[in-house]
Amino acid sequence: MNMKIIETNGITYIEPVYGATSEWYFGMDYEHGDLYEAEELFNEGNNVKGRKLCLVHYPDGEVFFPVVKTEGHYSEKPVFFDGGIYMLDVDFSNGSIKIVRFDCNDHQVSIHTQLPLTAVTDCYNLQLHIRPLTLSRQRGSEFEIVWPQKISLSIENHDSFFLRDGDRLFFNRWFEEGEGADYKYWEETIVRDLNGNVIEILSGDVMQMPNGEMWHLK
Numbered sequence: 001m002n003m004k005i006i007e008t009n010g011i012t013y014i015e016p017v018y019g020a021t022s023e024w025y026f027g028m029d030y031e032h033g034d035l036y037e038a039e040e041l042f043n044e045g046n047n048v049k050g051r052k053l054c055l056v057h058y059p060d061g062e063v064f065f066p067v068v069k070t071e072g073h074y075s076e077k078p079v080f081f082d083g084g085i086y087m088l089d090v091d092f093s094n095g096s097i098k099i100v101r102f103d104c105n106d107h108q109v110s111i112h113t114q115l116p117l118t119a120v121t122d123c124y125n126l127q128l129h130i131r132p133l134t135l136s137r138q139r140g141s142e143f144e145i146v147w148p149q150k151i152s153l154s155i156e157n158h159d160s161f162f163l164r165d166g167d168r169l170f171f172n173r174w175f176e177e178g179e180g181a182d183y184k185y186w187e188e189t190i191v192r193d194l195n196g197n198v199i200e201i202l203s204g205d206v207m208q209m210p211n212g213e214m215w216h217l218k
Contacts, residue, residue: 006061008054017055019130020080021210024104025056028075035090036124038074042092051075055085055102066102066109080104080210081130086112088135090123099128099135099147119146131212134164143171145194153196163208167194170206189216 008014011027029052032038042048050069055078056062066085067075072093078085083105089098097119101112115135120126126137126146135147138161145151155161156173163170171190178184191200204218 004061006056006063008056008063009052009065011052011054014054014056017085018077018079019208019210020085023058024080024085025058026053026078026085027056028053028077032074035074035076035088035126036122039090039092039123042072048072048074048092053078053087064102064107067100076127078102079128079130079133081133084112086128086133088126088128090117090126092117097126097135099133113147115147120144129161129164131165131208136161136164149194151194153192155192155196156190159190163206165208165214168192168199169194172205 008027011029014025014027016022017024017026032041032048038048048071050071050073052069053067053075055064055066067087067089073089073091076088078087085102085104087100089100091098095117097115097117098111099113101110120137124137124139128135134145136145141155141157143153143155143161155171159171159173161169161171169192171192173188173190176185187205189202189206190198193199202216204216207215207217209215
């Protein structure tokens with residue numbers, strides 16, 4: 001079998017874009033770690049060189065660079081929603097957060113939404129989610145939806161937000177007890193409404209598939 005060469009400008013690992021079919025993959029470099037680590041370096045007066053991010057289309061292997069690696073900027077993992085791939089472009093130098101859209105049909109890049117960097121306390125766990133397209137952040141027991149609404153909730157320390165489905169917010173909660181041979185670890189899925197009320201507790205995990213169907217793994 002012939003081996004296809006994919007020119008990704010030095011990015012040697014790609015993974016599926018969340019929410020997409022098997023058509024789209026992405027890769028990033030981690031020169032400054034994650035987004036929050038890059039923010040800390042910038043605030044300490046260090047030079048943030050930017051992050052390289054590529055999109056790769058399957059099966060042809062065509063490569064796109066929708067967010068140009070720019071000094072003082074940093075990006076996060078993209079998501080697919082409604083025919084486009086969306087990604088964060090945080091501009092530390094000019095104090096802005098841009099949600100950039102790459103159109104999967106005509107491959108045009110546009111700014112979908114722009115927010116001031118002051119809209120968030122910091123960039124810790126600042127991420128895009130679906131559905132609908134949602135920008136959120138979490139630190140410990142504090143969870144925020146930053147955009148398109150502005151919502152703040154108090155959650156448990158072992159809760160991690162991973163999925164939105166309309167007015168339902170899904171959090172993974174982990175437990176552990178005992179030591180050695182008696183050690184036990186398990187997880188639950190906590191479903192909250194937009195007011196933070198727990199409306200359902202599910203054993204195991206929940207996944208949203210590319211076609212929008214919800215799978216409950218238990």
